[in-house]
Amino acid sequence: MNPNTATKPVKAITAEGVVTGRPVVSFLRAKIQQSLAFATLVVLLVFFSFANSAFFTFSNITGILLSTAVIGILALGTTFVIITGGIDLSIGTGMTLTAVMTAVFIVNFHAPLVVGVIGGILVGALIGFINGFNIAVLKLPPFIATLGMMLIAQGLALVISGVRPIYFSGVPNATGFNQIALGTLFPGIPNAVVILFALAIVAYIILSKTLLGRYTFAIGSNEEATRLSGVDTRKWKIIVYTVAGLFTGVAGTVIASRLGSAQPQLGAGYELQAIAAVIIGGTSLLGGRGSIMGTLIGALIMSVLINGLRIMSIQTEWQNVVVGAVILVAVFTDSLRQRRAAFRG
Amino acid sequence: MTQLLKVSGISKSFPGVQALKDVQFELNRGEVLTLVGENGAGKSSLMKILSGIYTRDAGSILLDGEEVVIDGPKAAQRLGISIIHQEMNLMPHLTVAQNIFVGREPRFGPFMRERELNRRADELLKETGIHLKSRDLVSSLTVAKQQMVEIAKALSFNAKVLIMDEPTYALTESETDTLFHLIASLKASGTGIIYISHRMEELSRISDRVTVLRDGQYIGTLEKDELDIPTVIEMMVGRHIDAGARPTARGSENADVMLKVEGLSTRSLLKNVGFELRRGEILGFAGLMGAGRTEVARAIIGADPSEGAIIHVEGKKVKISNPSDAVALGIGYLSEDRKQFGLLLEQDVNTNVLLASLGDHANSLGFMKTEPGKQKSRDLVTSLRIKTPSIFTTTKNLSGGNQQKVVIAKWLARDCDILIFDEPTRGIDVGAKEEIYRLLDQLVAGGKSIIMISSELPEVLRLSHRIVVMAGGRITAVLDNEEASQAKIMDYATRSGDDKE
Structure with missing residues (x-):
């Protein structure tokens, strides 16, 4: 007897043991975490709007979006890694290192702005590539490999910068650098926000329309089965981590541009916030399941929470407590759903 | 022989499906009753009712002549009904003794009494004639020995009725022999054994009786002397299958x-x-x-x-x-372990069918052309007669036979x-x-x-x-x-x- 018929009221079983179900229902079930996250976001927006009239204003909303940009961009790249069943702890300090390298290229080496920015992003990609190589070829566990890289990037950022911020202001070839994040291509909306949404669209297309996206899900679902199907899983894993590195590089540029400087002390802890955003968005830490839309919503939930609590004059210390609790609830609902799924099948 | 267990009129339905309908069987002391049936015939549901995981809708269970209520796994254990599942539930980094008595360790306040634990385990192993060392790590044992640990654990609850679900699934020939010796000695000591198996050749070796289920219904019981494999298979599938068939000769020996x-x-x-x-x-x-x-x-x-x-x-x-x-x-390889090495169980049929040939369905930039792929999936699902509601059904919801066909479709899609x-x-x-x-x-x-x-x-x-x-x-x-x-x-x-x- 097929045990999965036991708890599935919507499904019927035929004599051959084929479970037939309404595709709509299973589709909805797959979307539950994401729609739950979306509903949470809406509830938060409504709640804070009523709680304080200063919340739902154009300037505050763009402020929220701006504060989402860096974590959001990091989270987009990490989504790929987490869907493969991996983890990337090096994105926070990796971002710092790319920001420092961008500053070194532009301020110390007097490289043209474009060259400096691209150079910084490539440093991010290199960090990702090394992670991918260590994980896919040297077979280090992703947690360990990226933990090591996290410390290396942090150390290098401090050493290279001499533990001092590097400022872009007053450097001739850095003119306009702050426009990358703070300029307004669209009136009233900082470019950092535009970059976030543009990258989200790119990430969405990669994940849902390309071979890389398919293999990302396949590896996360069952890496060995994927390998035995003739997919060069080593190559694709290296690519996935390199993509995460590229996003890290862009985040490095955006944060440096926003702050007008490369801050070597900043960055540690960002990786955990990004990972939290991915998980709140319904991507499974076990791999094989996740979405870009969810990650974007997850990142927004975190910034809305922090902004709303601040606007209600709640102490910063308490804000952390609330965000932590939200992560626990998100992961709990996810595991609840997985337990139900395991029971079903 | 005295009757140990008598089950009659058992019915169980889940929303939308009648899993068991008026099922019956009897088990005597010191005998092996083999329960056979195709996947979906109701064997597992029946065993889950006996071991307290499901509750029955109707029917009666008599143990030692008395009507019993089995309202949970603990109740089943108390009554002396133990089940050994097909998948083993052992902790590889603990010793044999620790595994047998997990949750029931002898203690002195907050401290474990390791020596007492090992003594009890030795005693149990000696009594049951299982040749294991209580201090060995389970991870160092062969699969068959691990199975013995499971059996020892089940017996440690003073089981009168022992249910074994496909115990030889992962065993070699000689390991199977060892298991059968153990079953024989358990029989001799009066334990009643319900044995579930897909392997026809085992039936005649160990069964005292065979009960056949099909589509959740009781089909019949054969005594040892009337046991005949083709008859059993016919009862299971409801039609005749030629067991002695040989392959059609090839056209040329020198291809x-x-x-x-x-x-x-x-x-x-x-x-x-x-x-x-x-x-x-x-x-x-x-x-x-x-x-x-x-x-x-x-x-x-x-x-x-x-x-x-x-x-x-x-x-x-x-x-x-x-x-x-x-x-x-x-060259395509279809692993013996479909679930672990062959399929992406959480993904849909379409993804699995196309997994080995995705590269053919992407342009040079890596963008997927989805329509030709879906068409190919649909064609293969039709030609291999894969029973699935649609190509977007999650693969884990298919039956074993249909999952295997999905793996075959994967390699046909790749044209290996x-x-x-x-x-x-x-x-x-x-x-x-x-x-x-x-x-x-x-x-x-x-x-x-x-x-x-x-x-x-x-x-x-x-x-x-x-x-x-x-x-x-x-x-x-x-x-x-x-x-x-x-x-x-x-x-x-x-x-x-x-x-x-």
């Missing part, structure tokens, strides 16, 4: 050599393995577990490292260092000419097996070449044009189907690898 392997060795097991696979042929690989058949397959496709192998595909010398090389050369099937019908019920057999026949008739590894000798004889027999990492014989018989294959399979013909 092209598709795959030639020479001097294949691995560090741990294989020694100088070499053979030829011809176009349109099914080459069976027979042998006991551990003979190295799966290792040969995995080494050929580059899934595991090998040494010194010279491989020719269609006459050309090739180098295969990982599975993607093999697939590029048109050489297919290596490792235990193609493992865990698939009798009716669906026939369909897989026909499919394999059709594939070779269409010009594919197949290597088929199987532990079931009737299956090897039914399908293979030639049979490679392995023992101890070497090939001990290559037999033509006409000259092969079960006895002959077993003879070669039990030789030590050294006395090669």
Whole structure:
């Protein structure tokens, strides 16, 4: 007897043991975490709007979006890694290192702005590539490999910068650098926000329309089965981590541009916030399941929470407590759903 | 013999499905009752009712002549009904004794009394005649010994009724013998055993009686002296299946050599393995577990490292260092463990069917062309008669036979000419097996070449044009189907690898 018929009221079983179900229902079930996250976001927006009239204003909303940009961009790249069943702890300090390298290229080496920015992003990609190589070829566990890289990037950022911020202001070839994040291509909306949404669209297309996206899900679902199907899983894993590195590089540029400087002390802890955003968005830490839309919503939930609590004059210390609790609830609902799924099948 | 357990009129329905309808059986002290039925026949539901995981809708359960209520696993344990599941639930890093008494450790305040624990375990093992050392780590034991730990654990609850769900699933021939000896001694001590199995050849060996279920209903019970395998199979599937069939003769004995392997060795097991696979042929690989058949397959496709192998595909010398090389050369491998190595269970049928050929459906920038792929999936689902509501159904919701067909579809989508099937019908019920057999026949008739590894000798004889027999990492014989018989294959399979013909 097929045990999965036991708890599935919507499904019927035929004599051959084929479970037939309404595709709509299973589709909805797959979307539950994401729609739950979306509903949470809406509830938060409504709640804070009523709680304080200063919340739902154009300037505050763009402020929220701006504060989402860096974590959001990091989270987009990490989504790929987490869907493969991996983890990337090096994105926070990796971002710092790319920001420092961008500053070194532009301020110390007097490289043209474009060259400096691209150079910084490539440093991010290199960090990702090394992670991918260590994980896919040297077979280090992703947690360990990226933990090591996290410390290396942090150390290098401090050493290279001499533990001092590097400022872009007053450097001739850095003119306009702050426009990358703070300029307004669209009136009233900082470019950092535009970059976030543009990258989200790119990430969405990669994940849902390309071979890389398919293999990302396949590896996360069952890496060995994927390998035995003739997919060069080593190559694709290296690519996935390199993509995460590229996003890290862009985040490095955006944060440096926003702050007008490369801050070597900043960055540690960002990786955990990004990972939290991915998980709140319904991507499974076990791999094989996740979405870009969810990650974007997850990142927004975190910034809305922090902004709303601040606007209600709640102490910063308490804000952390609330965000932590939200992560626990998100992961709990996810595991609840997985337990139900395991029971079903 | 005295009656131990009498189950009658059991019905159980889940929303939308009647899982059991008026099912009955009896179990005496000191006997083995074998319960057979296809997947979905209701065996597991029935056992779950007995072990307290499900509650029955109707019917009565008499234990030692008294009506009992089994409202949970604890209640079942208290009544002396223990179940050994197919998947083992042991903690590999704990010792045998720690596993047996997990949750019931003798304690002194907050401290464990390790010596007392081991003493109790030794006592239990001695009483039951199970040859295990209580201080051994479970991870250091063979699968069969681990099974013994499960049995010892079940017996430690003073089980009167012991339910075993496919206990020989992962056991070798000699390990199975050990298990059967243990079952015999349990019988002698009065334990009643309910034995669930898919393996027909085991039935006559150990059953005192066989009860057959089909579609959640009781079909009948055969006593030991009237036990006859074709009858049992007929009762199970409700139609007649020819057990003695042999493959249709190939057109030409001298077809092209598709795959030639020479001097294949691995560090741990294989020694100088070499053979030829011809176009349109099914080459069976027979042998006991551990003979190295799966290792040969995995080494050929580059899934595991090998040494010194010279491989020719269609006459050309090739180098295969990982599975993607093999697939590029048109060699597809269907693992014995579909769930672990063959399928993305959480993904839909479409994704699984296209997994090996995704590259064909992407343009040079890596963008997917989804429509041709979906069409191909639909075509294969139709032509292989995969029973699924749609190609977007999650694969884990399909039955074993249909999941196997999805794996086959994957390689057909990739258009592989050489297919290596490792235990193609493992865990698939009798009716669906026939369909897989026909499919394999059709594939070779269409010009594919197949290597088929199987532990079931009737299956090897039914399908293979030639049979490679392995023992101890070497090939001990290559037999033509006409000259092969079960006895002959077993003879070669039990030789030590050294006395090669």
